[in-house]
Amino acid sequence: MTGVPLPGASPPEQTAVDVVVIGAGLAGLAAATELEAAGCRVQVVEALGRVGGRTASHHRYGQALDAGGGYLGVRHVRVRELAGRFGLALTPTAAPGANLFDLGAGPVRSDAHRPAFNALAVGDALDRLDELAAGVPPADPGTAPDATELDRLTVAAWARREFPHPDARLLIDLLVRQMLAADPAEVGMLHLLFYLASGGGVHYLTAFAGGAQQDRFAGGAHQLAERMAAALARPVRLGSPVTDLHAEQPAPGGTRPATGSIRVVGPQLSVRCARVVVAVPPGPTARIRLRLPGVRRPPGPARTRGATVKLHVIYDRPFWADHGLSGWVTAGAGPLRYVVDDSAGRDGLGVLVGFVTGPDARAYGRLPGAARRTAVLDRLVTWFGPAARRPLALLERDWQVEPTVEGCYAAVPEPGWWTGVGPPWQVPGR
Ligand SMILES: Cc1cc2nc3c(=O)[nH]c(=O)nc-3n(C[C@H](O)[C@H](O)[C@H](O)COP(=O)(O)OP(=O)(O)OC[C@H]3O[C@@H](n4cnc5c(N)ncnc54)[C@H](O)[C@@H]3O)c2cc1C
CATH class of the missing domain: 1.10.405.10 (Guanine Nucleotide Dissociation Inhibitor, domain 1)
Incomplete structure (x- = not known):
C-alpha cells in the first residue's frame, strides 16, 4: 500500500464527518450503525470492493454458501440481535446421524x-x-x-x-x-x-x-453486512484502502485546525473527522501509517498465524444420510481435518463443508489445483464411500491470500506477543 495516488486514479475526495469507520466487516458496520443511531455523521471506508470482510458467500445452484464465518451460538448475543433487527432467519447446523472420527486407525462412528x-x-x-x-x-x-x-x-x-x-x-x-x-x-x-x-x-x-456452532444464517451470513451497509445514511466507500492517519495540519498561513481533527488518507480517499474507529484485523492495522500525537506503535513484528481454506463439496443429494451418517468428521491428519454438513435439508443438494487449517492450509495452498482436488476427494471417499468421488462442484476459499485479513479465522499472534509486543497501536498510560 502507498499514500501516493495511483496513476490514473481519481483525485482523492475531500469530505468531513464526525467519525470515519475503517473496515466494513461486521465490527465496523455494527459500530457505524450505533454511531449513526447516536446522531453522528459517519463514513465507513473499505479496502475491498464489497462489504462483509470475513463473511462472504459463494452463490451456486440457487444457494448462498458461507465461504467465511457462518456458524453462531447462543453467546453470539450481538450478532443474533442484529440478525433479528435486520430481518434475517437462523437455521440449525447439526444434521442427524452418526459422526466419524478418523484418528489414525480408520474411521470410527460415534453419536x-x-x-x-x-x-x-x-x-x-x-x-x-x-x-x-x-x-x-x-x-x-x-x-x-x-x-x-x-x-x-x-x-x-x-x-x-x-x-x-x-x-x-x-x-x-x-x-x-x-x-x-x-x-x-x-x-x-x-x-x-x-x-x-x-x-x-x-x-x-x-x-x-x-x-458456538449451533446455528447459521438461512441464505448466507453475507446478508447481515449487506443489510447493515444498506441502512447507513452514507454509502460505504468501497475500494478505498486507508494507508495513513494523521493529525490535521493547518494550511500554510491558515488558522489552526479544530481540536481533534484527524485526516484519513488513502489513494482514493481523504476524509477529515474528529474520531476514527479502526475495525480492521491486527496485521493490516499495523500497516496503516500513523501520525497521531500520543499514539505509538510498539516495536517488534506483528506476525500473526491462523490459516484456513474453507471448502464446499456439492453433491446432487446428501447420500451419506443413506448410511446413517451426519456428514460430520474429525480427522487426526490433513489436509481435511473437519467436515460439517451444510445441506439445506435432506431433500435437496448435499453440501459438505471442509476445513483445511494451520500448517496443512499452508502446504495445501502450495499444491497445484488438481492435486488439491484429489487430496480432498480421497479423504471424502474414505469416509463416505465411492459416491464422494463425483461432486457437482468443489469450491475453495483460501483466506490466506486475502491481503486485508492476515490470519483466519482470526489473527493468532506468536508466543510472547501479548506480554512483549501487544496490539499494533498503543496509548501510553492506558
Ligand atoms: C473461513 C472462516 C470461517 C469462520 N467461521 C466462523 C464461525 O463459524 N463463527 C464465527 O463466529 N466466526 C467465524 N469466523 C470469524 C469471523 O468471520 C470474523 O471474526 C468476523 O467476520 C470478523 O469481523 P470484523 O469486522 O472484526 O473483521 P473483518 O471481517 O476482517 O473486517 C475488516 C474489514 O476491514 C477491511 N480492511 C482491512 N484493511 C483495511 C484498510 N487499510 N483500509 C480499509 N479497509 C480495510 C477488510 O477488507 C475487511 O472488510 C470465520 C472466519 C473465516 C475466515
Whole structure:
C-alpha cells in the first residue's frame, strides 16, 4: 500500500464527518450503525470492493454458501440481535446421524462430537483449560496470573508438561487446530486462554447444539453486512484502502485546525473527522501509517498465524444420510481435518463443508489445483464411500491470500506477543 495516488486514479475526495469507520466487516458496520443511531455523521471506508470482510458467500445452484464465518451460538448475543433487527432467519447446523472420527486407525462412528478418549484424562484437560481461562481478563490478558510464563509457553509445550496421558494431548491438539486454525506448537498458551475466556470456554466453543456452532444464517451470513451497509445514511466507500492517519495540519498561513481533527488518507480517499474507529484485523492495522500525537506503535513484528481454506463439496443429494451418517468428521491428519454438513435439508443438494487449517492450509495452498482436488476427494471417499468421488462442484476459499485479513479465522499472534509486543497501536498510560 502507498499514500501516493495511483496513476490514473481519481483525485482523492475531500469530505468531513464526525467519525470515519475503517473496515466494513461486521465490527465496523455494527459500530457505524450505533454511531449513526447516536446522531453522528459517519463514513465507513473499505479496502475491498464489497462489504462483509470475513463473511462472504459463494452463490451456486440457487444457494448462498458461507465461504467465511457462518456458524453462531447462543453467546453470539450481538450478532443474533442484529440478525433479528435486520430481518434475517437462523437455521440449525447439526444434521442427524452418526459422526466419524478418523484418528489414525480408520474411521470410527460415534453419536458424540468428541472422540472416545480416556474420560478422566480428557475431562481433566478440559477442566484445566476452562479453570485457567477464567483467570484471564479478555480486555487485558497480560495482567493474568503467570501471564509472562503462559505467553512464553506454546500450547504444545504446556500440554506436554501438564498431561502425561496421550489422549489429553491429542484432544488439545485437535481443539487448537479446529478453534484457532493453527498448530499448537505455534500458539502461545496465553493466547489460547484469552480466546477461551473471550468466547465462553472450551465446552461452549466446541459444541454444536447449545454451543458456538449451533446455528447459521438461512441464505448466507453475507446478508447481515449487506443489510447493515444498506441502512447507513452514507454509502460505504468501497475500494478505498486507508494507508495513513494523521493529525490535521493547518494550511500554510491558515488558522489552526479544530481540536481533534484527524485526516484519513488513502489513494482514493481523504476524509477529515474528529474520531476514527479502526475495525480492521491486527496485521493490516499495523500497516496503516500513523501520525497521531500520543499514539505509538510498539516495536517488534506483528506476525500473526491462523490459516484456513474453507471448502464446499456439492453433491446432487446428501447420500451419506443413506448410511446413517451426519456428514460430520474429525480427522487426526490433513489436509481435511473437519467436515460439517451444510445441506439445506435432506431433500435437496448435499453440501459438505471442509476445513483445511494451520500448517496443512499452508502446504495445501502450495499444491497445484488438481492435486488439491484429489487430496480432498480421497479423504471424502474414505469416509463416505465411492459416491464422494463425483461432486457437482468443489469450491475453495483460501483466506490466506486475502491481503486485508492476515490470519483466519482470526489473527493468532506468536508466543510472547501479548506480554512483549501487544496490539499494533498503543496509548501510553492506558
Ligand atoms: C473461513 C472462516 C470461517 C469462520 N467461521 C466462523 C464461525 O463459524 N463463527 C464465527 O463466529 N466466526 C467465524 N469466523 C470469524 C469471523 O468471520 C470474523 O471474526 C468476523 O467476520 C470478523 O469481523 P470484523 O469486522 O472484526 O473483521 P473483518 O471481517 O476482517 O473486517 C475488516 C474489514 O476491514 C477491511 N480492511 C482491512 N484493511 C483495511 C484498510 N487499510 N483500509 C480499509 N479497509 C480495510 C477488510 O477488507 C475487511 O472488510 C470465520 C472466519 C473465516 C475466515
